[in-house]
Amino acid sequence: MNARSCMLLLNKEAMGENRKITRGSRLVTNKLLHRCQQLHGHGSVSGVSETLGKRPLNGNKDTLVYSVFASTWNVGGVTPSDGLDLEDWLDTRANAYDIYVLGFQEIVPLNARNVLGPRKSRVSAKWNSLIGEALNRRCREEGGANTNSSAKDDEGSVEGSQGFRCIRSKQMVGIFTSVWARSSLRPLIRHLDASCIGSGIMGCLGNKGSVSIRFVLHDTSFCFVCCHLASGGKQGDVLLRNLDVADILARTRFPGPAAHELPEKILDHDQVVLLGDLNYRISLEEAETRSLVRAKRWPVLLENDQLLFEFSRGRHFEGWQEGLITFSPTYKYQPNSDQYHWCFDSAGSDKKRAPAWCDRILWRGKGLKQVQYETCSYRLSDHRPVRAVFHAECDALSEAVSHK
Incomplete structure (x- = not known):
């Protein structure tokens, strides 16, 4: 709790602009959306049709680009069925990425x-x-009779240059982070570490908090932070979420051999992706929010999105970026339905929560570029999964150095 209090003193200027936002200001939202368009182009692309790993960037043979798929999904305590097909979520029918980071x-x-x-x-x-x-279904199907040459491990990965392996996974109560990579990349990945921070009940239990996984690919360090922040739509709850973020950034530590100068904290890494059920809501009366959702007036709702508001004020998010939101609010749905929960008469008054963009993906770091940001229509829980695709530049040791 002392760490949280100290972090309150770290509020900085809002992304260099030091602007004030008034609720309902269309001008502010237009500026925010325009800024996203400038940073990330004009929205998402349909997909990435090829693997980018080991492709030179701008003719620089020592800079490689890899495709990274990152997604967050609050599955609402539902255990998946044995036949649950995740190919649509992971986009494996159309594309194959180099690294998959999945946060639950x-x-x-x-x-x-x-x-x-x-x-x-x-x-x-x-x-x-x-x-x-x-991830490995297409590989096995294309391999046909040759699948015996690639051994399948207990997690369903295929050992072979074309398959994918789970390189690290970690669970803390309901938060689960799983990182997968092409088998051919595994020898290039070093210093895999995980760190868990509980920020829930009494400020320490794991019903809320984060599970972070970091590694070094070539000579570039990555950190992926899966969060579940404080819930609630009451006045003051947004401050608790801000405190959770500050707490996670302050307390997360990664061990490392003394002989290596490795990043110790999240923000010390070259490229960072923070994803999860961040639980930021829309600061409007619930009846007004529902009316705007019915009309699909996303820009008006985004004017009052709490996370965008925090971005503009620089509260713990200086240096972070988020793609342009063009999809409908990801919470709260009726499970196994495309309708929001409040549309059902059977829902109790305390469960008729107004929709919000609770599930988000943020990033920071030189050489990381987002090329896709969207949701997909899995109906397992009251949240929709959100996914993003990044192109990640990696510094590789030159041939002369690597052979020393």
Whole structure:
């Protein structure tokens, strides 16, 4: 809690602009959206048709570009069925990326037994098995009779130059981060470490918090932070979310051999992606929010999005970027339906929560460029998964140095 209080003193100028935002100001939202367009082009692209790894950038043989798929999904405590097909979510039918970073929230219900009791690894193992099956299905199908030459491990990955391997996964209560890479990339990835921060009940339990995984690819360090921040739409809840972010950034540490000068904290890494159920809501009366959602007036709603508001004021998000939001709010849906939960008469008044863009993906770092930002229509829980694709530049040791 002392760390949280100290972090309150670290508010900085808003991305160099030091602007003030008035709720409902269309001008502010237009500036924010224009800024996103300047930074990231005019929205998402349909996909990446080729693997970018080991492709020289601007003729520089020592700079390589890899495609990174990152996604967040609050699965609402629902255990996946054995036949759940994840190919649409992972976009494996159209594209094959080099690295997949998948962040889950609530893979188990957040009850006292799960928060205080032993970790239930069976559920995370099942998710990894389904992920491996989806990522490697095309590889096995194309291999045909030759699939015996690539051994399949317990997580569904295929050992072979064309397959994908789970290089690291970590669970803390309901938060689960799973990182996969092409098998051919595995020898180039070093210093895989994970760090968990609980910021939930009493400021330390794991019902809320983060699971971070970092590694070094060639000579570039990456850090992926999966978060589940404080929930709630009451006045003051946004401050709790800000404190959670500050707490995660301040307390996360990665061990490293003394002989190597490795990044110790999240922001020390070259490229960072922060994703998860960040739980930021829309600062309007719920009735007005629902009316605007019915009319699909996303720009008006985004004028009052709490996270964009925090961006503009520089509260703990200086240096972070987010792509242009062109998709509908990702929460709160009726499970197994395309309708929001408040549309159902059976929903209790305390459950008729107004929709919001709770699920977000942010990033920072030189050489990281987002080329896609969207949601997809899996109906498993009351959240929709959100995914992004990045092109990541990596500094590689020159041939002369690497052979020393």
